[in-house]
Amino acid sequence: MWSWVLHRITGVAIFFFLLVHILDTALIRVSPEAYDAVIGTYKNPVMALGEVVLVAAIAYHAYNGLRIILVDFWPWATRHQRQLWWGVIGLWAVTMLGFAPRHLMLAFAPGGGH
Amino acid sequence: MTAIADPRAPRAAARRKGPNLEKWGWMYMRASGVLLIVLIFGHLFVNLMVGEGIHGIDFAFVVGKYASPFWQWWDVLMLWLALIHGANGMRTIVNDYVTHNGTRRVLVWALWLAAAFLIVLGTLVVFTFDPCLGFDAETASDLIIGICG
Numbered sequence: 001m002w003s004w005v006l007h008r009i010t011g012v013a014i015f016f017f018l019l020v021h022i023l024d025t026a027l028i029r030v031s032p033e034a035y036d037a038v039i040g041t042y043k044n045p046v047m048a049l050g051e052v053v054l055v056a057a058i059a060y061h062a063y064n065g066l067r068i069i070l071v072d073f074w075p076w077a078t079r080h081q082r083q084l085w086w087g088v089i090g091l092w093a094v095t096m097l098g099f100a101p102r103h104l105m106l107a108f109a110p111g112g113g114h
Numbered sequence: 115m116t117a118i119a120d121p122r123a124p125r126a127a128a129r130r131k132g133p134n135l136e137k138w139g140w141m142y143m144r145a146s147g148v149l150l151i152v153l154i155f156g157h158l159f160v161n162l163m164v165g166e167g168i169h170g171i172d173f174a175f176v177v178g179k180y181a182s183p184f185w186q187w188w189d190v191l192m193l194w195l196a197l198i199h200g201a202n203g204m205r206t207i208v209n210d211y212v213t214h215n216g217t218r219r220v221l222v223w224a225l226w227l228a229a230a231f232l233i234v235l236g237t238l239v240v241f242t243f244d245p246c247l248g249f250d251a252e253t254a255s256d257l258i259i260g261i262c263g
Contacts, residue, residue: 008207015200022193022232025176029239032173032257043168051168058154065147072144099163106167 003085007064010057017054048107052100059095063088125215139202146195153192177245177261186240193236201229 027035041047067084070077077084162168179185204225212218246262254262 011200011203012207015204018196018200019228019232022197022236026235026239028173028176028180028243032245032255035173035176039171042171048168051162055158055162058158062147062151062155065144066151069144069147099158103162103167106162106169109166109169 003064003067003088006060007068010061013057014054014061043107045108048104051107052096052103055099055103056092056096059092059099060088063091063095143199143202146199150192150195150199153188153195156188157192173245173257174261176243180240180243190237190240193240194233197229197233197236201225 024035024038027038042051064085067077067081067088070084071081072078161171164170179189205222208218208221208225212221245258249258249262251259251263
């Protein structure tokens, strides 16, 4: 049940981010200054942590989505759906161990800002 | 003595005519999901993991990316697939939790309207974007002169 609850929560969160992200990118068509001002807010430390949370949500939704596909189409996976969920968590952890340090180092890099 | 409906009783008579849209929706979520993993993981890697990461993202960065039809199509494909996937997922959630039929229909309509608006907006932005449109060295900022001058 928790795999399903998390899939929904991450899905809703990603959906709302997507709405905002299309609007902020659309600012390239307004003016360079407008785009740079708004995209600049993504570069502050609080948002850097928010981006880690966003990527964590995306990675979980992606891997659990693959698990759902396997469970739907492959009888072996249907029988082992519980073990596969731990595989999802494992892959997610590996992804975050790769992403989070690199992203945070870049985001908090001295002189890496404007 | 039937105070409540049978648990498996359908809310409305099943639609018999036309294609089974729920089945196509189910297929779409899986097919688009697999493609979106490739597109979004690639998007995140190129924008956040390479070079300066997030500090490298500014107007000039987008100019560089959208100079290439490859990234234009990458982003437009991602836009269409993700918004339809997201709106359909939200529709499923609305259908599950909103019990008042009128409210439910309004919310589902709002979802598709928002998705359609953002798909049109995003597609137009990607394909009509030209940083040098109406370039005038007299009035342009240094940034634009650097790109178009």
